[in-house]
Amino acid sequence: MPAGRDFREDDARPGQSTPPPAVLITFLAAICAGIAGSLASGLMAWIAIGAVAMGGAYFASRTASPRKVSSDLGRARRLLLLVDRGGAAETKVPPEFAEDWAQVYERVNKLAFDARTSPPPGNQLEQFRKQVALAASLLSDGKDPLVEAPELRAGPLLPLLEGVKGSSSLPVVSHLSLGEEEELIGAGGDALPPDWPKPSGEESGRVHDAAFESGLRELVQEIESLRTTLAGGPNGEGNPASDDAAPRTPAQLVDAVVLTAADGIEDLAAGLMRANELASVAERVTNRATLLALNAALEATRSGSEAFAAIAEETRRLAEFAREATDTISRLSSEIEYKVGETITAIHATSEDAKTSLAEMSGSAAPVSSSARSARVQVVRLLDRSRELLQSFGSSDAPDQGRDSRARQAVTIRRPGSESRNSAQDNVENDPAPADKSPVEGILLIEGLKPGAHLDS
Amino acid sequence: MNLGTRGALTFRLGDYCFAVRVEEAGGVLDADRLAQLPGVSNPVAGVAAFRGEMVPVVDLAEYLGIERPVSQGRGYALVLSRGPDRFGLLIPEIPRLIPGRDLREAPPANTDSELGDLFESVLENDHDQFHCLNYWRIFETIIPPVASPAGKSGSTERGN
Numbered sequence: 001m002p003a004g005r006d007f008r009e010d011d012a013r014p015g016q017s018t019p020p021p022a023v024l025i026t027f028l029a030a031i032c033a034g035i036a037g038s039l040a041s042g043l044m045a046w047i048a049i050g051a052v053a054m055g056g057a058y059f060a061s062r063t064a065s066p067r068k069v070s071s072d073l074g075r076a077r078r079l080l081l082l083v084d085r086g087g088a089a090e091t092k093v094p095p096e097f098a099e100d101w102a103q104v105y106e107r108v109n110k111l112a113f114d115a116r117t118s119p120p121p122g123n124q125l126e127q128f129r130k131q132v133a134l135a136a137s138l139l140s141d142g143k144d145p146l147v148e149a150p151e152l153r154a155g156p157l158l159p160l161l162e163g164v165k166g167s168s169s170l171p172v173v174s175h176l177s178l179g180e181e182e183e184l185i186g187a188g189g190d191a192l193p194p195d196w197p198k199p200s201g202e203e204s205g206r207v208h209d210a211a212f213e214s215g216l217r218e219l220v221q222e223i224e225s226l227r228t229t230l231a232g233g234p235n236g237e238g239n240p241a242s243d244d245a246a247p248r249t250p251a252q253l254v255d256a257v258v259l260t261a262a263d264g265i266e267d268l269a270a271g272l273m274r275a276n277e278l279a280s281v282a283e284r285v286t287n288r289a290t291l292l293a294l295n296a297a298l299e300a301t302r303s304g305s306e307a308f309a310a311i312a313e314e315t316r317r318l319a320e321f322a323r324e325a326t327d328t329i330s331r332l333s334s335e336i337e338y339k340v341g342e343t344i345t346a347i348h349a350t351s352e353d354a355k356t357s358l359a360e361m362s363g364s365a366a367p368v369s370s371s372a373r374s375a376r377v378q379v380v381r382l383l384d385r386s387r388e389l390l391q392s393f394g395s396s397d398a399p400d401q402g403r404d405s406r407a408r409q410a411v412t413i414r415r416p417g418s419e420s421r422n423s424a425q426d427n428v429e430n431d432p433a434p435a436d437k438s439p440v441e442g443i444l445l446i447e448g449l450k451p452g453a454h455l456d457s
Numbered sequence: 458m459n460l461g462t463r464g465a466l467t468f469r470l471g472d473y474c475f476a477v478r479v480e481e482a483g484g485v486l487d488a489d490r491l492a493q494l495p496g497v498s499n500p501v502a503g504v505a506a507f508r509g510e511m512v513p514v515v516d517l518a519e520y521l522g523i524e525r526p527v528s529q530g531r532g533y534a535l536v537l538s539r540g541p542d543r544f545g546l547l548i549p550e551i552p553r554l555i556p557g558r559d560l561r562e563a564p565p566a567n568t569d570s571e572l573g574d575l576f577e578s579v580l581e582n583d584h585d586q587f588h589c590l591n592y593w594r595i596f597e598t599i600i601p602p603v604a605s606p607a608g609k610s611g612s613t614e615r616g617n
Contacts (some may be wrong), residue, residue: 298466298554
């Protein structure tokens, strides 16, 4: 529908059509007759004839039958109005839409209704996530999702929910420790006697209800993680808000830190070189003082003057003091310069090591981004998990027989490492543990295994 | 024991320790201010300004064939004075002044025969022995004295 164009219902009202041609003809004839009468019979005759003509025209307009909306323009306006309103659940075709136009009206009404009620294609993942979350919430509350949420009956979770419908019982086992052999244990953790009755199908259904709920929770987590990944991840990849910040890679951060440290140390080294130059000047002054003291002592010795000798001795002491200070400054300066050089070398070496390690950690420069790889892995895990749940609850076997089998699976454990484990069990055991435990009391808690895993009978 | 001196300036050159009596020494200056002369033989290191006069400086290590230790600067010039004549000895370190009371004459057996007729005497203290050379003979070997036309015996003119 064209934007900015709004149609009112009055535009398509039948009373707004053009007047019928018979009324106009009658009105014109009456006026012509009045003019002729006035010319022929005078003023009174003109008035009488004019009044009769006007009455006839009025009568003709009243008695003429109104025309129905039959033009294409009117129907088009009605259809546009229908699209603008979004259609209706129940199709009520107006009387002016007959035969083929009625079918067009029905189709437009259906399309408009679907467009108004259906979510955009981009939100299908979010809708699926909401359905899973709703089903998990209802199951945790002990309610039937198919009864409480009618929208789940038309969703992709219908086979799963039908598989667990009708399950309710008390818990059978609460803890099972892994031993060398297969064993049955009770609620207190003790081994069950050999003649302990097998759990019923309803009890096993409760266990599988909890397992299914746990599986659904994992499914919700996976979907949320997938959505986060596809949206750009928490690091802001693909996030417009973080594009301006231009986050740097770890290697760039290492370079920045090293450059900052190296700049500071190189400034220190430059200051140290300046100090060395000043120390060199001080050393030359000390040499001059030493030569002065020596020459003074030489003259004092040659002349034999005690006063001259005393001055020469003081000059010599002053020169020795200056030399000791200069030697100390030169030694410290050399040590600091050596250590600064070592530090700069160590920083550069550490930087290279860090960059090499980062490069090894990030692997080769593959064209596929990390978020895409992560999303692919999560999608594969999600599909495996969904397939596993479908296999668990969507099978078409006899319900009672299946429940008995699952009940035995609930209390009979094969040790991890058994040879007959299937791939699905391996996948489950390799998955990370769920963040929260099932709220259902008394469900299966097995060390080393997770709820929902396939347990061989 | 009267050595006939108030003291001596001592310095080390290679494996030898040498001494210059203070009566012969005119002073010590930094050899960095030494100006090299073109066309002179190797033992002559150059000329230096000492108290307003130009004095030639002889490289003692080069003359004696002693390996000179590596140092940052060119060393020091010990100026010897005999009347109005002066010349310098290029030495690698600042000489040390030892008063005459701390010195004594060493026995002749301890003299170094390699020094030949340059050897004059040996002084010693509690730690070292110091060879006193006839340094003016070294100088006259390098720069022979030229007889004065006036026939004055007290002064000489020297040339290359």
